[in-house]
Amino acid sequence: MNDRTETAAAEPGETVTIAGWAHEIRDLGGIAFLIVRDRTGKIQVKFEKDAMDDDLVETGTEVSRESVVSVTGAVEEEERAPTGVEVVPESVEVLAPAEPGLPLDPSEKVDAELPTRLDNRTLDLRRDEAKAIFEIRAEILRAAREAFRELGGTEITTPKIVATGTEGGTELFPITYFGREAFMNQSPQLFKQLMVGSGLERVFEIGPIFRAEEHNTPRHLNEATSIDFESAFIDHEEAMDACEHVVRSAYEAVAENCESQLETLGYEGFEAPEEAFPRLTYEEAIERINATGELDEQLEWGDDLPTEGERALGADVDGHYFITDWPSEIKPFYIMDHDDGELSTGFDMMAPSMELVSGGQREHRHDHLVEGFEQQGLDPEAFEYYTKMFKYGMPPHAGWAIGAERLVMTMLDLPNIREAVLFPRDRQRLSP
Template sequence: MDDRTYTADATPDETVTVAGWVHEIRDLGGIAFLILRDKTGRIQIKFEKEEMDDELVETGLDAPRESVVSVTGAVEEEPRAPTGVEVTPDSVEVLSAADTELPLDPTGKVEAELPTRLDNRTLDLRREAGQAIFEIRSEMQRAAREAFRAVDATEINTPKIVATGTEGGTELFPITYFGREAFMNQSPQLFKQLVAGSNVERVFEIGPIFRAEEHNTPRHLNEATSIDFEGAFCDHHEAMDVCESVVVAAYEGVAENCTEELGALDLAEDFSVPETPFPRLTYEEAIERINATGALDEQLVWGDDLPTEGEKALGDDVGGHYFITDWPADIKPFYIMDHDDDETLSTGFDLMHPRMELVSGGQREHRREQLIEGFEAQGLDPEAFEYYTKIFRYGMPPHAGWAIGGERLLMTMLELDNIREAVLFPRDRQRLSP
């Protein structure tokens, strides 16, 4: 509609055509109002019944809520109107009538359960709070991309259909690929390493990953968005520096450019950018601090993975984002490099939010013989990964990287209760549609 004016741009003493959804109808007898909503806000359409054509009044006031309408008329100043102006219509056209019974209330006055909202995501996104989450998600990704470019990283796109899983195991989604078995990729890990080993050196990707996890919790998904970085001639310390800068940039972008959206989520006053530098605790220090909290029935010992209760206790103790470094080598994947002076320690690290883990990363093993040994130690067949391992014959530089769970970053940033709130159309064990 070339002649359409957004409601926020409607100015007194001009004739405009506005189009959007019927937010609500207020009938006061001799006068009635249609509140029209578009992406920029709402505007009041005034119907003076005795002075207007009956068909015009009937068309406007009989349109069910959430019908799509186009209204042409004069804009007048009206201090009592929600936005200080109102439109007196010359014409009203119903472009698409909505059913009179809606599965949820887009005004948000009547709350709906999350499954109902996800089943009717289009209607759900007409809620101010629902739309705000995804405007913020868009800004978060924009700011992250700018932060990657600031460290001279090139954006890449890697395959999502692969011959072998990145990490193997039972978390693979098998598919049939022209009569052959293939899998949905668990991570761009191996491919981003291959590109980092080229002359491109520093790369990043924001894209989907797939994991057939059995978990059915408020913080797990089977299709998620991974924000990945890999840098040649980087060690794990430099990788953590980049990670910290990207996370902070995401918060700064949202703080600067999403004030209205934060207000819609009641976060405008409480939202803050994380303080830097993030503390860096060794794994050994982490388990000592968890044990000191007394939150667990049994004390953690070297080699234990950190249980959810332990992570929460440590997060409460630290009070902000923090890294856990120097994990036991046996816990981390085969491609994570061990310390040269202590092979029991890996260069792997995790970035933690007080609520949950956000990032897994580390320096990668760039020496082919040690890489093959890592495959074998974790029960993987190096020959199945020949496309990956052969490149290490041709001069692979030292490199390091990490991956952020995009939905987890947004979930913790906006204090969401369920990770599905951070995904337009989530995929979990039960949900495959819409």
């Protein structure tokens, strides 16, 4: 429809053709209004019944809500209209009628539960609030890519079907691959490390990851989007610098470019973090969590941080922060240890409510890497495609990964991570 004008671009004095959905019909007796909605907003179409053809009035005022319509007419100024203008129609065409019994109400006059909304996601995204979340998500990913390029990164795409898992264990979805067993990849970790040993040196990827974890919580998914970064010739401290740059850039882009979406979601005074993210050691973190008194039992050295502990520390810090110098035994085999062997260079970056980022300096020495496999009960031979490249001059390197959905969730304070995914995949949901 090359002659179509989007509703936000309709100006008084023009004759336009607008096309969108029948959002609402208001019949006031001698006059009626059809509200047409498209991706740019809504516009009022006015029907003066006595002055217009009966068929035109009937088509425009008896159409079922959410039907797709095309309206051609003159745009006139009208202060009382929601957008200050209205269309006086010359013709109305119903392009695709909608059944009257809608499974949810896109006009948001009647609320729907999250399962109903996810079952009918196409309709759900006709709601302004749902649409705003994904417009903000798109801006976050755009800003992340730009920030990576500012850092000199090259975007890559790595396999999602693999012969072995990144971390091994039970968190793998097995598939049949031409008669052989294969798996959906948990992470691009091993592949992005191989790329820092190539001529690319500094790479990033934004793509899906798959984890067969049997969680059923508001913050876990079985298919997620991972924002990954890996660079040669940097250490864990410089990797944290890069991480902070990307996260801050995402916040700044949303603050600058998503004002209307934030307003739709009810956010006032949304601001990007200005202060540097504090860097707490693991030991400092458990001490501060214990000092809050929020846990029934005190944490001890070597404990992973429970959800309640993360929340207590997040409330105490009141902002994004890093946890560094984790015990070596907690972090994966590919994370390099400090010289004492007890502490790793691994780090997590936290939002006040949960973990967002996992990263660290990687083990680039072949013999130490193989030892790490063996210590975690993994067969190094199964990963030979990966380990053998460390024999041919693998530089020191570091990197990290952010869960995109968690970044959206924490930025917008969403109650459930599924709000930040078009079509979530969890233990119960495989369709749509």
